Amino acid sequence: MNSIKNIKWLIPFLFTILITSCSDFLDRAPTSALNQKQVFSDLQLTRQYQIDLYQTLRSGFSSFVNGDFTESWGYDLISNMDDYCMGSKNDNSTFELISGGWMNRGENANWGNAFEVARRWRFSYQSIRAINIFLENYKYAPLATDADRIEMNTMVGEAYFLRAHHYFELVKRWGGVPLVYKVVKASDDQRPPRADIKTCIDSIVSDCNKGAALMDTVVSSSQWLGRATKGAAMGLKARALIWGASPYWSTRGSGISWQDAAKAALDVINLNVYHLMPNYRDVFLKTFNSEILYCQNSAPKNMWDLYMWTPNFLGGLTYGNFQPTQEFVDCYEIKDNVTGQYVNFDRNNPDHMANMYNKDRRDPRFNQSMIYNGANWQGITCEYYTGGNLGYQAVGSMAAYFYTGYCFTKYWDENVLVGTVNGVARKGNPLLNWIFLRYADILLMYAEAQNQAGGPNSSANGSGITALWAINQVRERAGISDLPSSISQADFDAKVRNERSVELCIEDQRFFDVRRWGIGDVLARDLHKVVATKNLDGTFVYDFSQTVGPLRKHYDNPDQYILYPINIEEIQRNPKLTQNPGWQDIIRN
Amino acid sequence: MMMKIKNNLSIYKHLMSFGFIVLSFIPSGVFGQTDRPGSPDSTITIGYNVKTNTAAISVIRGSELETHATDNLSNALGGLLTGISAQQMGGVPGSDGSNLWLRGFRTLSGGASQPLVLVDNAPGDYTMLDPNEIETIKVLKDAASTAIYGQRGANGVILVTTKRGKAGRMSIKLDAQTGFQELVGLPTFLNSYEYGKLFNEAKFNEGSPIPFYDDATLAKYKDQTGNNIYTNPSVDYIGQFLKPNAPIQRYSLNISGGSSFAKYSILLGVMDQQGFYKYAVEDPKYSTNASSTRYNMRTNLDIQINKRLSVLFNLSGQIARNKSPFVGNSTIWSTIMHELPNSYPIFTPTGMLGGTSTKFNNPVGLMSRSGYQEVNNRNMQAMLEATQQLDFITKGLTITVSGAYNGFNTYGYQKQQSFAVYSVDANLVQTKFGLDKPLSDGTDLSNDMNYTTSLWGSINYDRSFGDHSLQATVMTYLDQKFIPRYSPYVNLNYGATLNYGFLKRYFLGGSLSKSGNDNYAPGSRFGLFYSFSGGWDVHKESFLSESNILTQLKIRSSYGLVGNNGQVSTQRYLYQTQYTTGEGYPFGTTYSSTSGTVESQAGNPYFTWEKSKQFNIGIDGGLFNKVYFSFDYYTDNRFDMLASPMNKLPDIFGSTLSYTNIGKVNSKGIEAVLGVNEKMGDFRLNMELSATFSDNKVIENGEVNGLSSNLQGIGKQSFGEWGLKSLGFFYDAADIANSPVQKFGTYAPGDVKYADLNHDGIIDGNDKTRLGGTGIPNLFTSANLKLSFKGFDIGVQIVGLFNREVYIPLEFSNAIPNGGKLAVGAYSRWANYTDQNGNVVDTRSTALYPRLLTTVSTNNTQNSTLNIKEADFIRLKNIEIGYTLPKAWMKAIKLESIRLFCNGYNLALLYDQAKIGDPEYPGAPIWSYGKTRILSFGASLNF
Numbered sequence A: 001m002n003s004i005k006n007i008k009w010l011i012p013f014l015f016t017i018l019i020t021s022c023s024d025f026l027d028r029a030p031t032s033a034l035n036q037k038q039v040f041s042d043l044q045l046t047r048q049y050q051i052d053l054y055q056t057l058r059s060g061f062s063s064f065v066n067g068d069f070t071e072s073w074g075y076d077l078i079s080n081m082d083d084y085c086m087g088s089k090n091d092n093s094t095f096e097l098i099s100g101g102w103m104n105r106g107e108n109a110n111w112g113n114a115f116e117v118a119r120r121w122r123f124s125y126q127s128i129r130a131i132n133i134f135l136e137n138y139k140y141a142p143l144a145t146d147a148d149r150i151e152m153n154t155m156v157g158e159a160y161f162l163r164a165h166h167y168f169e170l171v172k173r174w175g176g177v178p179l180v181y182k183v184v185k186a187s188d189d190q191r192p193p194r195a196d197i198k199t200c201i202d203s204i205v206s207d208c209n210k211g212a213a214l215m216d217t218v219v220s221s222s223q224w225l226g227r228a229t230k231g232a233a234m235g236l237k238a239r240a241l242i243w244g245a246s247p248y249w250s251t252r253g254s255g256i257s258w259q260d261a262a263k264a265a266l267d268v269i270n271l272n273v274y275h276l277m278p279n280y281r282d283v284f285l286k287t288f289n290s291e292i293l294y295c296q297n298s299a300p301k302n303m304w305d306l307y308m309w310t311p312n313f314l315g316g317l318t319y320g321n322f323q324p325t326q327e328f329v330d331c332y333e334i335k336d337n338v339t340g341q342y343v344n345f346d347r348n349n350p351d352h353m354a355n356m357y358n359k360d361r362r363d364p365r366f367n368q369s370m371i372y373n374g375a376n377w378q379g380i381t382c383e384y385y386t387g388g389n390l391g392y393q394a395v396g397s398m399a400a401y402f403y404t405g406y407c408f409t410k411y412w413d414e415n416v417l418v419g420t421v422n423g424v425a426r427k428g429n430p431l432l433n434w435i436f437l438r439y440a441d442i443l444l445m446y447a448e449a450q451n452q453a454g455g456p457n458s459s460a461n462g463s464g465i466t467a468l469w470a471i472n473q474v475r476e477r478a479g480i481s482d483l484p485s486s487i488s489q490a491d492f493d494a495k496v497r498n499e500r501s502v503e504l505c506i507e508d509q510r511f512f513d514v515r516r517w518g519i520g521d522v523l524a525r526d527l528h529k530v531v532a533t534k535n536l537d538g539t540f541v542y543d544f545s546q547t548v549g550p551l552r553k554h555y556d557n558p559d560q561y562i563l564y565p566i567n568i569e570e571i572q573r574n575p576k577l578t579q580n581p582g583w584q585d586i587i588r589n
Numbered sequence B: 001m002m003m004k005i006k007n008n009l010s011i012y013k014h015l016m017s018f019g020f021i022v023l024s025f026i027p028s029g030v031f032g033q034t035d036r037p038g039s040p041d042s043t044i045t046i047g048y049n050v051k052t053n054t055a056a057i058s059v060i061r062g063s064e065l066e067t068h069a070t071d072n073l074s075n076a077l078g079g080l081l082t083g084i085s086a087q088q089m090g091g092v093p094g095s096d097g098s099n100l101w102l103r104g105f106r107t108l109s110g111g112a113s114q115p116l117v118l119v120d121n122a123p124g125d126y127t128m129l130d131p132n133e134i135e136t137i138k139v140l141k142d143a144a145s146t147a148i149y150g151q152r153g154a155n156g157v158i159l160v161t162t163k164r165g166k167a168g169r170m171s172i173k174l175d176a177q178t179g180f181q182e183l184v185g186l187p188t189f190l191n192s193y194e195y196g197k198l199f200n201e202a203k204f205n206e207g208s209p210i211p212f213y214d215d216a217t218l219a220k221y222k223d224q225t226g227n228n229i230y231t232n233p234s235v236d237y238i239g240q241f242l243k244p245n246a247p248i249q250r251y252s253l254n255i256s257g258g259s260s261f262a263k264y265s266i267l268l269g270v271m272d273q274q275g276f277y278k279y280a281v282e283d284p285k286y287s288t289n290a291s292s293t294r295y296n297m298r299t300n301l302d303i304q305i306n307k308r309l310s311v312l313f314n315l316s317g318q319i320a321r322n323k324s325p326f327v328g329n330s331t332i333w334s335t336i337m338h339e340l341p342n343s344y345p346i347f348t349p350t351g352m353l354g355g356t357s358t359k360f361n362n363p364v365g366l367m368s369r370s371g372y373q374e375v376n377n378r379n380m381q382a383m384l385e386a387t388q389q390l391d392f393i394t395k396g397l398t399i400t401v402s403g404a405y406n407g408f409n410t411y412g413y414q415k416q417q418s419f420a421v422y423s424v425d426a427n428l429v430q431t432k433f434g435l436d437k438p439l440s441d442g443t444d445l446s447n448d449m450n451y452t453t454s455l456w457g458s459i460n461y462d463r464s465f466g467d468h469s470l471q472a473t474v475m476t477y478l479d480q481k482f483i484p485r486y487s488p489y490v491n492l493n494y495g496a497t498l499n500y501g502f503l504k505r506y507f508l509g510g511s512l513s514k515s516g517n518d519n520y521a522p523g524s525r526f527g528l529f530y531s532f533s534g535g536w537d538v539h540k541e542s543f544l545s546e547s548n549i550l551t552q553l554k555i556r557s558s559y560g561l562v563g564n565n566g567q568v569s570t571q572r573y574l575y576q577t578q579y580t581t582g583e584g585y586p587f588g589t590t591y592s593s594t595s596g597t598v599e600s601q602a603g604n605p606y607f608t609w610e611k612s613k614q615f616n617i618g619i620d621g622g623l624f625n626k627v628y629f630s631f632d633y634y635t636d637n638r639f640d641m642l643a644s645p646m647n648k649l650p651d652i653f654g655s656t657l658s659y660t661n662i663g664k665v666n667s668k669g670i671e672a673v674l675g676v677n678e679k680m681g682d683f684r685l686n687m688e689l690s691a692t693f694s695d696n697k698v699i700e701n702g703e704v705n706g707l708s709s710n711l712q713g714i715g716k717q718s719f720g721e722w723g724l725k726s727l728g729f730f731y732d733a734a735d736i737a738n739s740p741v742q743k744f745g746t747y748a749p750g751d752v753k754y755a756d757l758n759h760d761g762i763i764d765g766n767d768k769t770r771l772g773g774t775g776i777p778n779l780f781t782s783a784n785l786k787l788s789f790k791g792f793d794i795g796v797q798i799v800g801l802f803n804r805e806v807y808i809p810l811e812f813s814n815a816i817p818n819g820g821k822l823a824v825g826a827y828s829r830w831a832n833y834t835d836q837n838g839n840v841v842d843t844r845s846t847a848l849y850p851r852l853l854t855t856v857s858t859n860n861t862q863n864s865t866l867n868i869k870e871a872d873f874i875r876l877k878n879i880e881i882g883y884t885l886p887k888a889w890m891k892a893i894k895l896e897s898i899r900l901f902c903n904g905y906n907l908a909l910l911y912d913q914a915k916i917g918d919p920e921y922p923g924a925p926i927w928s929y930g931k932t933r934i935l936s937f938g939a940s941l942n943f
Helices: A002-021 A036-040 A043-056 A075-079 A092-098 A116-140 A146-174 A197-214 A230-245 A258-271 A304-308 A350-354 A364-369 A396-401 A439-454 A467-478 A489-503 A510-516 A520-524 A568-573 B002-023 B143-152 B192-205 B215-222 B237-241 B329-338 B363-368 B733-737 B824-828 B887-893
Strands: A292-298 A417-421 A424-427 A432-438 A531-534 A540-543 B057-061 B084-088 B098-102 B116-119 B134-140 B157-162 B168-184 B246-258 B262-274 B291-304 B309-325 B371-389 B397-416 B421-424 B430-433 B443-465 B468-482 B489-502 B506-517 B526-536 B550-564 B578-585 B594-601 B610-623 B627-643 B660-680 B683-700 B726-729 B752-754 B779-789 B792-802 B805-807 B832-834 B840-842 B868-870 B873-884 B897-912 B931-942
Touching (some): A002 B309, A002 B397, A036 A043, A043 A146, A043 B578, A043 B594, A116 A146, A146 A230, A197 A230, A230 A292, A230 A432, A258 A439, A292 A439, A510 A520, B084 B683, B084 B779, B143 B489, B143 B550, B143 B610, B168 B897, B192 B215, B309 B329, B329 B363, B371 B443, B506 B550
Parallel strands (some): B116 B157
Antiparallel strands (some): A292 A432, B057 B134, B084 B098, B246 B262, B371 B397, B421 B430, B506 B526, B526 B550, B610 B627, B627 B660, B660 B683, B683 B779, B726 B752, B779 B792, B805 B868, B873 B897, B897 B931
């Protein structure tokens, strides 16, 4: 009967068990996700994390293809804020920046944030956060062998390089930006001010130096083509320095000289790793070629060629988002019929005009970069005239998309069959590299910087490599005559600028070159198209008087041609940010 | 602000008329005695045997729920319990419950606003219980009663207690009621002739001067004789396919009784609710009509093991089978609400199903030949609880341990069938489209389960020392909800309460709880919650105790901190930084990605629960021993509410935080009850008026700084749609020219004109403002009247909902642009033209809807005060009339009692501001299933 007596303690006993056993019940870790410790204590996961950092490289072959501009990589190109490339008529992003859409409010008062410029800024900082996470945590990954250690060094170097890349993407658009070199936590001060331009460029150069010291000049195996190398970091450094040395920033406290920039470019030349491709067109059609310092490996799904500019009768979808202006076409030199030297194209010269589309006279890159009236493309003669296959009537309402009289074909392979579109065999590229930096650009940077530092015939560090030599390398490969050694410093500079426009067209360079040179007002001029009319005798009359782009509006303030505005909402979130020149007085309505 | 004042005036006006209706029921000069639970004297026991004298609590007995013929108990609570506002969304058999809010909506829009529901102190669902299972429902409203629930108490607590047996002879109660449901709030659609005429007008408005339907065709639509019914049909979809009524029945058998050793209460219940589909197959083995059949069972046992140890054991279950045609209720209703009257004849001359090459939606086919689906739900609850008296330690000490299980399984399947349709041309030639296919084998529709286990224990001390009384509790509580594919959802509470009384006149209360949840960071999972409360029974003071006028008076007040850990999204563990598989990157010359890893969620270690500082002051009183009243004022200031921080967090953070605790909302409200209990001879009366007023204001919601005032959420009510203010319709071209440009697409005279709220000269999305609470009223009122005379009894319930808006679907007027037809609302459209016969049609001054169009006008379909309308209403919600047969007769038939009754639920609208559909939720028939009125009669037998 003892048990019956003791039953009175049963409930208190159960209560005690209940109260003492509950404490761990709240520890329920999620089973599907990994935490930071799990990722960085595992070398394979750490590797994978580092691989995903390359996702932050986004090509100019925009995600426009997918119908959204989210974190638009192709923004700058599409925006065609430069004077040499027009977007399609219904290109929203063009409209957005030009019409002041950067501060337009949308539905639900979510103005600003949805704007392209805001996305570009946000994406850069998201990328920088991802890189900072790696740089703060890679040291926890266990490294068992020397091979592991070498691999890790390379991965870390690449991360420094990628961070420099993203900061440069920010700086070239906004100037000095807030510098974030650690992973910002929810508890940290999330509102740093903008750093000045000198600090920013110094930081980029510092990351490039760290990256270059850790990386080799080539990737460890061909399966890793696309990873960054020592040359990429050195090249990016040269680009950042020439940016700082350029007129706009050197007069605004960058503290960087042309000599600094020239030396950095010379260092890349002296690596002796990169070589110009013999054929200009191959640079864009052959992946990972000897001229590329770094690039983004672009997916076939992007079908850049298909969407961006192909007329539909050639197997495209007629968007024609990139159209060379007549001003740009005029940049291509022409062989003088007397001297045989290539000279600036002059529309007042009847001989130039008569031979403007003459492949044997015009800079060969003209024919290699675009189609025009009478050009041959995929076996078809392009008819850019009323009634022709690319004329204003030929493609109905879509005709409006082909309105300058030219169409870029630079990245478009006309020989490889990749499928059919609208029943037409489509030729194009199974795989493309979006080239961020290539050797020809390095040569032109050197030419520009060294000429500014000491004239056409000077060389950096007494290397004997002259500015003139560098530009002539590029001209010779293109198939046009050398510049004479007698050229003046000023003329040389003008030639370099023209050479950059032609050689690097639609590579996302002109857009920024005009900004670092501080010549944004070239964007404000009226731009023109060519309208061809076919005569009964089969000859053509060309009219150059018509301007292009009813949407091309001009800013009120020339400063607005240089730097991007900071999204007004970002300034509200971080009042320490100061607005860029030209944009401060614009208040939202 | 002006709108608010205007509203309040109109509410006042309504209240007056409302009071009049109720007062007219009160006979003069008859008074009785109060026997209400929760009267000022009583000490109320809430969860875990906690006792309080100072809290704000509403109580009803289960018997009061029996008068409502609805199948879902949540439909009965609004109007019976002061403090609760309810909105019933539709009438789908088996899922026609109401959304409930306790003291209104007090969190941020999108936040968790529902009260915590506990059945016998364990997590559970009371809505599917039979009313005979329920002893009481208590609504805990203030911090004094909810602080013990810690992180889950802030929205209030609904405590359901089930019926237990009483010692004594066996009592058997048999309830049987049967009745029918009717549909309410359906649109009235135009027939083909009317439709055709207005369709021509719509086409005319779009620039087609030649009538789409010529006079000859219209004449055929009008003359539905001969072959016209095939070649030019005019189908009345509601009349043709929906039965005027559908049966509903409920039976329950309740057996209870027991001895001093064991007591029992056993219930068996059946509820069956049928659907309205006229052509559904109604074979018991193979029915395609909508229906819900529910079986309830419960055994509650109390066993007194010895003098000091008692054990409670509950076992209960609900089995529900919900059926519908294969295509689902919403497709059937959508077809009825949209298909054009002239699309096709329902039956061809040879009796085949009508249709066209593109329309296979013949409702006869959908209802009877599309197959069916069936969902079976199984709920089972078990509870074991033991209480030990510890008076051998000290007198008044007890200890209780309780464990419960609540399991849910659902399995649904469907069997599909298809049918051919036949088009009929002008010569009555039929063409077949589609195939007749027999019923297929079944396929799974749903298959899911979850279960919750809960454990609690409490030590209670309850003793009086002379003038002092003391009740104290120490408790612990744990529940875990297991959904197989997720980690369990866990709540863990520790708590203590104290209730002290002096001279039965002065009361002090306090509670403290340490409450935790697994969703938060280690070390930050627990929060401390507390309340202080006091009460003063003024009437017991000598200066009042002799009063014949003021016969009861008590003042009570409380203040405390309570939490709300209900989540805004299903995302859990936001404190954690999480990583997942990334996109990788395609290195090399073949385009194939190497897999990667990315940060998928930036953790916020400060992620925590919403907190609520609640103050309550209340007064309970009685006059002449006949009239009672109760009045409560409360404030609820919330902070740490979940809101997106992305308008505050700069992009340089480099990631997103989905929710952080930045929101703040202040709510306040008033609850008032006025009741009369009268008794004179055989005449008894109880009449009670109650009102719940609640209002809130957003203090911080994370929105962008510097918005124009109309776009600001801060300073406004935290819930409701955003929309434009409609100014009516553009009168003519001059009106358009003189008005700001509207940016929602093209518009012309007769289209909606909106107000330029931000005064920028442009009407766009930036002119939106908060349009008040959609569905949820600021003022919820009710009147309950109970009269009995000899064997007769009558109960009347009226509810009134004020200061609310509802969304009005365009199906009530012109749904042609959205693939629908025209309803009578279309006659209130804007029109201004001269018809073929030279008659001027000009409705510009009276129009309620924009001009008719056949294509979508984005200008006219913006959310605005045109389609989100004020919809106050007063409803005669329930009446029950009963007659108890004289006792004398009972002896002969050896029964304790027989009561016959009839009742009606959702009977009539006494006031309806919007007058479009059913004002509670006009979209119900359009989007799910029409709301129903229920009339039933029955008998209650006691053996």
